[in-house]
Amino acid sequence: MLSDVPAREVEGEEVGTFALTRDYFATDLMWAAYKGNAEEVERIIDDQPTQLGPNKGSVKIGRWVIRDGTALMIAAVRGHERVVELLVKEENGVRDSNRKTALMFAAQNGHLECIKLLLEKEGRMKDSNDKTALMFAAQNGYTECVKLLLEEEGCMQKSGGMTALMFAAEKGHTECARLLLEKEGGMRDSNGWTALMFAAYNGHTGCVRLLCERKGERDALGWTNLIYSAYFGDTNAIKSSLHEKRRADITGMTALMWAARQGHQGAVEILFEHEKEMKDKDGNTAVMHALMNKHTDIALLLRKHEGSFWTPLMNAAADGNVEAVKKYLSDKDKKNNDGETALIIAARAGHKNIVELLDPTDEDGVTALMRAADRSNLPAVRALLPLQGGQKATGDVKIGRWPICKGTALMRAAARGHAGAAKVLLEKEEGLRDSSGWTALMFAAWYGHPECVELFLEKEGGLRDNNGWTALMFAAHSGHTGCARLLLKKEGCMQRGDGMTALMFAAEKGHLECIKLLLEKEGGMRDSGGWTALMCAAKYGHSDCARLLLEREKDIKNNDRETALDVAERYGHPDCARLLCKRTSEHDVSSWTPLMRAAADGDVTTVKKYLSDKDKKNSNGDTALIIAARAGCKDIVELLDPTDKDGVTALMRAVDRNDLTTVKALAPLQGKQTATGDVKIGHWLTYRETALMRAAEKGYPECVELLLEKEGRMQRTDGWTALIAAAKEGHIECVKLLLEKEGRMQGSGGMTALMFAAQNNKIECVELLLEREGCMKDSNGKTALMWAAGNGHQKCVELLLEKEGGMQGSGGLTALMFAAQNGHTECARLLLEEEGDMRDNGKRTALDIARQLGQKKIIAILEGKGGTSGN
Template sequence: EGDEAGVRSALDRGARPEVTVPIDAGESWSLLTVAAFKGHEHLLSLLLQAGLSIEGGGTTDITPLMMAAQYGHAQTVKALLDLRGNPLAMDSRGRTALHFAALKGHQQCVAALLPVTPPTPAHLEAYTPVHLASYRGHVEVLEQLAGAGWPLTARDSDGNTPMHSAAAGGRVTCVQWLVQRGGDTSMQNNAGHTPLDKELVTAVKEGDEAGVRSALDRGARPEVTVPTNAGVSWSLLTVAASKGHEHLLSLLLQAGLSIEGGGTTDRTPLMMAAQNGHAHTVKALLDLRGNPLAMDSDGWTALHFAAWEGHQQCVAALLPVTPPTPAHLEAYTPVHAASYRGHVEVLEQLAGAGWPLTAKNSDGDTPMHCAAAGGRVTCVQWLVQRGGDTSMQNNAGLTPLDQELVTAVREGDEAGVRSALDRGARPEVTVPTNAGVSWSLLTVAASKGHEHLLSLLLQAGLSIEGGGTTDRTPLMMAAQNGHAHTVKALLDLRGNPLAMDSEGWTALHFAAWEGHQQCVAALLPVTPPTPAHLEAHTPVHVASYGGHVEVLEQLAGAGWPLTARDSDGDTPMHFAAAGGRVTCVQWLVQRGGDTSMQNNAGHTPLDQELVTAVEEGDEAGVRSALDRGARPEVTVPTNCWGVMESADCGCQQGPRAPAVSLTAGRVKHRRWRHH
């Protein structure tokens, strides 16, 4: 409230000036930032005397000076500058106080900041205050910035000049002003757009027909494409269709664009209109001869997208021109899509148009499988009422009821699990994974941290040690994913903590690898350092490679040796060095680790650090290792005729093991494979 007497009184009675204030954006501000935001310059000196920083605090990266500039408090800006607030400080997006003042058009704040914010190279390599003033149409601010030497043609990281920004903001007056001062209307940004192209793109996005006509009349190129967040580019017709601007379609087609779109996307304008529920645009595109049978790379037509989203009017418009041909029935049909999303009304439409309700996709899934996988009980019931077969199995051997059970387990839905089991779902089914192995449902539950399902699944007949084709137990999966409560529950249910996978890893290894301290704490009392565990790389090795010093403290406290060697002769210090974990190396040295100990390849930990730095192209790391005594003459053993890549080389051995015979290389390969 700017109550100076109140501030003094509260401070005198012990209020803490360092407290921060949470705001709606999820950040917190210091009290000095709050005062600057409100324009209470009379409080600044008092708060600074109380110990606050002129640069603010809390979790925000916006300084008090930025805040005052953004909200147009010119007197506060001047006061903060007098108190040595830093006008060159930048937030995480590279914006200074001058950027904020220019964005908002606060000319007095701009005037105060210009003498202390010169156009340095650091400020000119990104989005400048000139870009911001141009985008918002503040010609008066542009006059100020130009007068202070700020260039009017600087490019941001996307190659946009201020004229591009003005065009993107629809600021015609700014564009004209920049042209009068030598701006080049033909300059292209990284996407290949001139300012005039940018103006056209903005007009299309906003559905501004007059703006589109004006830009085209002045030479904007209708064939430019627009990059998207998905990494593909769209034609302007696709943009218009996705926005539902059907009034622009004929105009853009007359300008030479294709009804089927363009750019690098394989989705047509009709698909985009259908996906976004623009029924009038769908009808307009069909009237303009858009092809409803066109398919994207996944075999989806516009009808698929409409069915997926549940847009009934779009479905109604597309059904008469999208019959269930054999080509559409050999893959994922619109019926599958609607079933997975639970759109019963769309299913009614599709069934009425002759789309079969029992077609199988390439995985052997029927629409009922999809409905079950999506947890759409109403859809399953609807399909059963229309003759759907609940016993039909997909390629993985799952019935729709099995699929329902799998989905319920994945989501931790205990009621759903009970319901599926009560109706005959088979608990012994396994779930294929992306790694090419299959898991039992108990393993799935453990990996998700659903400890409340464990007893129920065990009562249904599953094994505490899992199943399927994986060699990982449920306990290992819970430990790897950091589910400490699930780890404890599995131990209480007699899960075996000493079980090992094919590479000799126990649940403790997985917990140590990921740095999950609570899981490590639960497993340590039941996983002693027995000889069997000490003949390979131990949990100490994997924690060292991951840089988990706190886990090393736990392991050492439980008696795990810090100098054990694996089959390649590597100690934990070799692992820490290979992982570039300097803190771990230092920790191990402080506890008696020997930096001169060689592995089977003749490498010391320091040599190992050097080898890793060379492999990764880390020049600073190479210099550091050499400066500390690493031997540059060490050699690196390879396999498969010296080829050092770990991908398939085309020889008859098949995909190779990691090429460099360093334990760290194998650990990394092992981790990739399992993930």
């Protein structure tokens, strides 16, 4: 799995057109799942549970792509039943970025046994296109999978109304359709189509015969006996049903059109005199239906009657005659009596090469369809959609002030507000995203086209781009109140990853009308830093917006204990500050000293003047140092609490005092710095450490929590980590916080946190660290058990024995040998059964070592229990 890049080819095992190796996958668990290695999967679940869950990036296996998915999904794609059985307990219900589940991947690939394992947990779920597992199975013709899924998911519909039966009919899977017919027969999509129309339109005669057996199915689509007979080319039945001529079904298709589409020349010869020049709802005549389905002889026959006023270029375009098209290219803008150009005719005939000649795709991947969408040329959009719909440009195009990054024709129509073209394009392109994760709805909202927003809202409402923005946020940011009003019900109260809301964006930009609209639903919400919309307005000095927001959000403080007044003062908006002062208690306003105000403003000269007041606090308990740090004024911080000659910063001293407020304020400015010298504080000697290491060493878990994100995984020059420091001193709460991020890291000499805990008899820490760091060795081959045994820590030996007993270090030494060497009798007793007969590289046993060193008590224990000797 590769983060934020498409799947690629690498050397290794072949899967479809892709060859995958371990490096292709984000984790060992995913690779094991891909290979179907159940034993390895089980081991990783037990030993490294952090590998469970979704991982960022895309994996392509054969023709299937899993985006931000799980090991369970990979196993489901591959059909590894045992691996699915192991992982379903851990990863069931998780969706990839297309909202697909493992069950859907199993159904898509026809893995019946995997479906049985997954159905209970993941049945009835829908992906981002509203498709179910049953729909995937039906679409791909997996009859047994359909049978299994039908009871749970039958009669479900995707947006637009498509059912599993319709998918089966569309693809011509007759047996799947037979299973689904009783439960889903007669259901319609949003255009009124039943499964019969999908089968008929795609030429699947077996499905058509099956579906027509159902009572009322033909009538629902307006199929007369004449249309039915024409579809199957039954000339005798056609002759006896001619009294039904010139009647159309719900799509506007006549008997002649169906006969032409199916290639029944005899039927066409009977019908064309009766139904010539009629058009369906998309403006297509029978000749166009013949061309679209490559029935050239029928097209030539019909063109005599329907092709009047066609230019030589149009005839060549219809026939797919490349050389003739090249000859007459100068006529490409001419139209026939129906207003059609050669481009539209070629598109309807399905001649991609002719379309490319007439209106070529450019170097940025911009297609004829995209240009038609730009012009809102509806006939061209309708004709080109089957050929070019769903394609994305390879480059970026700028419309107004914002680029569409590798986008679709629908996005271009949305950005320009061409609602008519957008409505046509929805069928093929709804729900697609550009490379930034933008949908057509987002473009419509950004550019302020409410009619387009209405079109896309049902399907695309609630989606986020790659940065977590919603369409409502874009509308609010741009000040498009009409679009925001439409989006509010579906997307109101949604927050970006950092907690920002649409109301906050409107406040930042000063869009008063949007604020009025959004205030009731989103007023009072906070982002991850505790900021409100009022603070956003104060930051940018929008006094009118602040006045409106005050009633709902006054007196709120953010995570740095700032009010909106503090924010306005910090960013230099005196008008906004004065407004907020009138609505804030006198105590809050008057409690700031001149030094505090100078610190907030970054006024170095004034700060120097009032340095003697640096320990004073305002009504919130903040000193000038805290205020300067929150304001990001590094030079003021250095004046108030300077870094000393050993590189000890204000942040480190705040940690030493366990001053959480100051630590929180200073961490963004001074995090990741290390001291340049060694400093003894109490009985601790700090050796070029970070603030996090000092917090861990002293056992201040709140400080550790504040600093972990910024300084986690940093190491001293000797490899020492914060986790090692906490484990050595036995600060269990700090160890709990640090373990996930720093577990298994080794200092110089290869020592781990578990080894330090074992060496120093920190029993609780040993118990906590054992799962993650057990069985590791230092550079001398010593394990935590050996360290515990060598130092006589009986309880630690008891904890470590099951996992590490029997391991040998450099020279073949065992934990029992270390206990014997140092005369630790109780440890020796614990280890004797497991390691009594083991020998080092010199063929010595623990008993031999005890004799050499004169450890009489150890000798007695080892001899009494039958310990052996190498002599």
